[in-house]
Amino acid sequence: MEDNKPIVKVYKKFLEQEGYEVDVAYEGDEALEKIRGEELPDLILLDLVLPKVQGEEILKEMNDIGIIKKVPVIIISVKSDEENAKKCLETWGAKDYLIKSNWSLSALKKKIKTYLD
């Protein structure tokens, strides 16, 4: 769930090469629809700043409909605000909070693996 097209493109390409199936939501409302749908993903990479519905709202909805424990969420954000991160992790139950520019694809791959295994 990410609105920046080049970033989506590179994540998608990389993860597909790694053998994962990738589904993208570019906007917040699209993301909401996906988490309310029947087929849930195994893991969500979530950007906090999305058009229409913000990332926090999506986390909140995942809590409300009780799927936050089933689907691990990794936040990938440009915000390095600690209060923000704390809220996402402690209040909304996200698994991890990564600062976008500080993570390489290979490091991200390792993170994803730890939550999928």
Added chain:
Amino acid sequence: MKRGRQKSGLSNGSKFSFFDKDYYLKGLADNIKDAVAVFDSDKKIITINSVMKRISGLRKKKIKLSEVLESLEKKIKTRDNKKKKDLDLERAVDKVINDSKKFHIKECSVDGKFFEVSINPIQDKKRGKFGGTIVMRDITRLKEIKEMKTEFISIASHQLRTPLTSIKLFMEMLANERDGTLNKKQKEYVSDVRESTERMISLVNNLLNVSRLEEGKLKIEPRSDDLIYFIKDVIHGVMQLANDKNIEIKYNYPQKELPPVKIDRTLLHQVVHNLLTNAIKYSPSGQNAVIEVNLKNRKNDYLISVKDSGIGISQEERKRIFEKFFRSDNAVKAHAEGSGLGLYVAKIIIESSGADMWLRSRKGKGTTFYISIPHEGMSKKEGAKSLVN
């Protein structure tokens, strides 16, 4: 008449001056934006301007100095809630009168506005005694502008992160050669772009750290640690950089084990790391240069020093070395990459944690930076944010 005119500093043209010295002084004081009060050695108010009256909330005609001080003490709030004794203005005035000692509060607030306060001595030359001035400068607007600047840096840096991430990740894809192999030149270019991108990312992180430090919202969390091994760790982190330039790093530390020292690992790491990378950057390459790191357990503190064998820093530049964005002539001449933020960040971290930092340098003899950490360790500070690495 003639003498009086000269003394009051009036122009020679005003023959019928009705200015008496007191009116002159009052007019002057009332027409400046700072709050001003002047007192003599008997603690009698000589002049108090309308701004000072307004701030202290005293509107009557005859005002005593003690009333002004008492009212200000009640109204002044400092950010870190200074202890009462630091805000004892009565004592500050006594010190001005008796010891001609200056008093200064860098920033405090009164009724939602921000002020810089100083109480300074003025000598009554005839009687050889000291009176003084209380000046409160309204820095509210200045603070607002500073905050706007900090916010701007924060927003701009965050905005830069998205495009930088995309460059970084695409370059990683190219370097991995999953979509086709690269020839030697192409590999070299990709590696150059990656290096520059990482530099930009670290610059953005540094800028954000600077705005955090300047906002004063940085959290300092000292925990007991082994200082000897901590420094070893930091040195270990820069070994590759030093090896690349054929520089040896010597580390001398006390043979006797030290008691645990309270340090904020992340913050102190940043400081020592900055000093080490600087020392490496400014040491001549390929001449078997040596960087000496010393840790000493002194009577009142632990002293960490980092000595390089660079060309030294001139006296003029030493004064400015901790300024933001300052880059010495050497740095520019040596084409050493840098943003001029490293030492600035280091200095703020050290000063806000109750430690101290300084340098010694002689042209041609290298430079030594010193960090002194009191035995009781770095001081804790509550805050909302920590550094981005």
